[in-house]
Amino acid sequence: MKQEYDIIVVGAGPAGSMAARFAAEQGVSVLMLEKDRDVGYPVRCGEAISKEGVEEFIDSDERWIKAHITKFSFIAPDETEVILQFDSRQEGYVLERRIFDYELARTAAEAGSEILTRAYVNGLLFADGKVSGVKYEYLGEQKEIKAKIVIAADGVESRVGRWAGLKTHIDFRDMECCTQITAANISVAQDTLYFYFGKDIAPHGYFWIFPKGNNLANIGLGVSGIVGKTKSAQSYLNSFMEKYYPDAPVLTSIAGGVPSAVTLDKISARGIALVGDAARQVNPLSGGGIASGMIGGSIAGRIAGEAVKMNKPDHILSYDKAWNDRLGKRHLIFNRIKGGIYNFPDEKFNKIAKSVNKIPYEKRTLGKVFTKALINQPSLLVDVAKVFLV
Amino acid sequence: MIEILPDKCDFCGCCVGVCPEDAIELKEAEISIIDERCTNCAKCVWSCPIEVIKFNREGVPA
Numbered sequence: 228m229k230q231e232y233d234i235i236v237v238g239a240g241p242a243g244s245m246a247a248r249f250a251a252e253q254g255v256s257v258l259m260l261e262k263d264r265d266v267g268y269p270v271r272c273g274e275a276i277s278k279e280g281v282e283e284f285i286d287s288d289e290r291w292i293k294a295h296i297t298k299f300s301f302i303a304p305d306e307t308e309v310i311l312q313f314d315s316r317q318e319g320y321v322l323e324r325r326i327f328d329y330e331l332a333r334t335a336a337e338a339g340s341e342i343l344t345r346a347y348v349n350g351l352l353f354a355d356g357k358v359s360g361v362k363y364e365y366l367g368e369q370k371e372i373k374a375k376i377v378i379a380a381d382g383v384e385s386r387v388g389r390w391a392g393l394k395t396h397i398d399f400r401d402m403e404c405c406t407q408i409t410a411a412n413i414s415v416a417q418d419t420l421y422f423y424f425g426k427d428i429a430p431h432g433y434f435w436i437f438p439k440g441n442n443l444a445n446i447g448l449g450v451s452g453i454v455g456k457t458k459s460a461q462s463y464l465n466s467f468m469e470k471y472y473p474d475a476p477v478l479t480s481i482a483g484g485v486p487s488a489v490t491l492d493k494i495s496a497r498g499i500a501l502v503g504d505a506a507r508q509v510n511p512l513s514g515g516g517i518a519s520g521m522i523g524g525s526i527a528g529r530i531a532g533e534a535v536k537m538n539k540p541d542h543i544l545s546y547d548k549a550w551n552d553r554l555g556k557r558h559l560i561f562n563r564i565k566g567g568i569y570n571f572p573d574e575k576f577n578k579i580a581k582s583v584n585k586i587p588y589e590k591r592t593l594g595k596v597f598t599k600a601l602i603n604q605p606s607l608l609v610d611v612a613k614v615f616l617v
Numbered sequence: 618m619i620e621i622l623p624d625k626c627d628f629c630g631c632c633v634g635v636c637p638e639d640a641i642e643l644k645e646a647e648i649s650i651i652d653e654r655c656t657n658c659a660k661c662v663w664s665c666p667i668e669v670i671k672f673n674r675e676g677v678p679a
Binding site: 262263264271345347349364382383384385386389390396397398399402404405406452453455456459460461462481482483484486 | 636643645663667
């Protein structure tokens with residue numbers, strides 16, 4: 228350990244590891260701090276991602292791919308099922324995140340980043356009106372370490388950003404509150420992601436079954452915090468399991484929060500940048516955050532590294548625009564589409580499913596599904612055309 | 618008063634994310650409410666996916 232680092236990354240999830248790696252690749256000194264004992268554990272994730280999202284950062288590896296996905300199944304409240312098939316270029320994976328995250332952290336280490344687990348960051352240092360390091364607890368001792376730039380990758384529970392004066396707390400209505408189990412003996416197609424909709428199953432959200440090979444599956448749901456006022460995610464999950472898989476052995480059971488909104492207004496300030504869930508970089512329509520977090524992390528890491536190398540600390544402020552140009556603006560569109568379908572009554576989901584099923588199987592696309600769903604909202608059809616192949 | 622049932626908590630961080638007052642401290646497997654900051658807004662109660670945060674009216678000014 229050094230006395231001081233050019234860049235400190237708080238949190239060793241996918242966004243943190245990519246920030247550390249892309250910063251270290253600029254030849255600057257990097258330390259990544261993780262509060263838990265382990266990188267990659269506990270996992271709080273449905274673990275689905277597109278192959279494209281993975282391969283921008285790491286070669287596909289069967290050690291952490293549990294299922295190869297080529298189909299989506301959307302199940303309406305009346306159980307009408309719509310199946311969408313993708314060609315191999317659009318393949319997806321269900322990951323084993325505890326191995327995947329470990330591998331991502333290893334690539335950061337390989338690039339030169341140092342890593343310290345069990346280091347709980349509980350405050351920031353400031354100098355001359357800018358963030359200048361972190362305070363952290365390590366094995367019962369309170370410590371401090373200086374850095375030119377701090378990158379906060381501290382997840383949905385992020386506090387680092389607010390200590391720097393950024394507005395980071397998420398409106399509870401935009402928080403998808405999730406529970407998930409990994410269960411055995413779930414005999415579903417191992418190449419299909421299943422999404423269930425409806426007020427009795429997952430209001431203002433969706434329910435999922437994501438296969439993990441050998442009839443293991445991640446089964447869970449997310450519901451808006453506003454739903455939680457009357458019924459928790461856990462009760463919905465219990466009802467579903469009692470109905471469909473009452474005797475399924477459960478190997479893991481977790482809770483988690485997905486910030487399903489647009490990116491924070493400001494994700495950098497003097498001496499600091501926010502990435503991943505901490506920056507609210509999740510795709511607000513799908514709730515997917517691994518790929519977008521890695522993208523956010525890589526951009527922030529690169530820019531932070533450049534800022535140090537050029538000795539222009541305020542170069543980090545260009546990260547906001549770089550993120551918005553790459554994905555932030557796209558997330559605004561996804562969020563509008565989400566707003567369009569968020570309050571659909573069950574009958575509407577049923578009707579859309581029947582209507583999509585009239586499109587020949589080989590011609591169905593996500594764009595066409597959303598077009599059918601939003602046919603009465605022409606302004607949103609423009610949005611659909613911008614982000615999906617229609 | 619807001620109360621977190623530590624034995625049932627999964628330490629997932631949902632509550633910390635929605636807390637407008639930075640009034641929840643979450644370590645690896647330890648969680649606590651910072652009472653001086655908590656305004657009893659109950660957003661954490663509604664957001665908890667597994668119902669381990671309770672709102673206790675005792676001690677809350679009406």
